[in-house]
């Protein structure tokens with residue numbers, strides 16, 4: 226090996242180690258789409274399954290050698306279905322976007338129309354012609370937005386659905402504080418022959434923890450999700466439905482249209498997370514929502530403009546802050562990062578699409594810090610850090626030291642199984658020392 230190759234590898238290893246250290250021990254991560262796995266999930270994540278293929282469905286594969294993954298995959302899908310109050314579940318989509326692609330493609334084809342939630346109410350890029358819908362040749366029509374309720378305007382959306390007669394509608398999103406009107410719009414959609422897709426990528430953990438309405442109880446025909454946002458599992462996707470025929474039709478295209486290998490090593494870790502969410506998910510989801518509200522209140526008390534005050538700020542894991550008075554989103558997010566606080570800049574409902582590079586706001590999510598055991602006092606401390614960086618203009622590097630010190634008291638992952646309860650220690654499941 227050349228000296229330059231050693232150098233390259235040493236850097237890769239060093240950056241990986243430093244990122245771990247930073248993200249897991251020193252930084253306050255408030256990215257709303259991220260989370261961390263439990264220690265037990267982590268132990269089962271690295272296994273021989275990461276080397277394997279299992280095309281097709283459990284017990285009906287196109288591959289030999291799948292007897293163990295067949296058992297795990299079918300049982301985990303069944304368990305997830307029970308957590309969702311009864312549903313057929315497919316865990317093969319390797320991400321939420323792949324779950325959306327498979328679902329959308331079965332419900333509509335090129336030239337067809339879909340009516341989606343407005344971008345101001347949080348629609349994800351995969352719901353739009355700029356993302357997955359566009360790639361599938363499906364046209365999108367946005368529902369109207371109601372600034373007062375910070376939500377879909379349900380009355381106007383109902384009229385639009387009746388007019389457009391789409392193949393399907395999409396609710397659920399990436400940036401939203403309040404549940405979308407599934408119950409109100411599902412009957413209208415069904416009356417014109419449209420299916421209702423609910424994208425629960427962000428809120429799957431809240432749904433399982435019963436802190437957010439389950440869209441399948443409210444008329445959604447299909448739910449898609451990611452398994453790694455408020456549901457704290459490995460990165461992956463999910464499709465759930467109570468309609469057997471519809472589920473079968475979608476499940477039939479996941480492979481071979483959208484995945485070949487489905488990253489099998491995710492599945493044992495998803496199973497561990499599902500069990501942990503059954504045991505601790507309600508406590509976890511409740512703590513997330515109450516922390517989000519507390520963070521919003523504390524930021525407002527420190528002098529920030531927090532959205533949704535008249536509505537109680539939030540019912541999800543997210544908080545939206547308008548930082549125009551502090552120099553807009555891009556600058557604020559950069560300063561906070563220098564202080565070891567990781568957030569993303571975000572368009573607010575009144576921003577224009579062209580503001581995307583420097584929007585008015587920040588989107589904050591408290592699910593990961595809640596998992597590390599933070600509660601109301603800590604939300605108040607975080608709000609004070611925000612004030613020091615963005616209002617008092619303290620040197621971010623000096624705040625960074627205090628943030629790291631504060632964060633070092635919250636290293637244990639909560640709402641997770643103590644593996645001693647299993648009755649036997651779980652050693653790493655992959656031993657490659659020959």
Ligand SMILES: *Cc1c(COP(=O)(O)O)cnc(C)c1O
Nearest residue numbers: 320321322349398399424426451
């Ligand atoms: C994050 C997100 C997705 C995409 O999920 P991936 O798992 O990253 O592919 C899809 N829809 C919504 C609403 C999201 O927020």
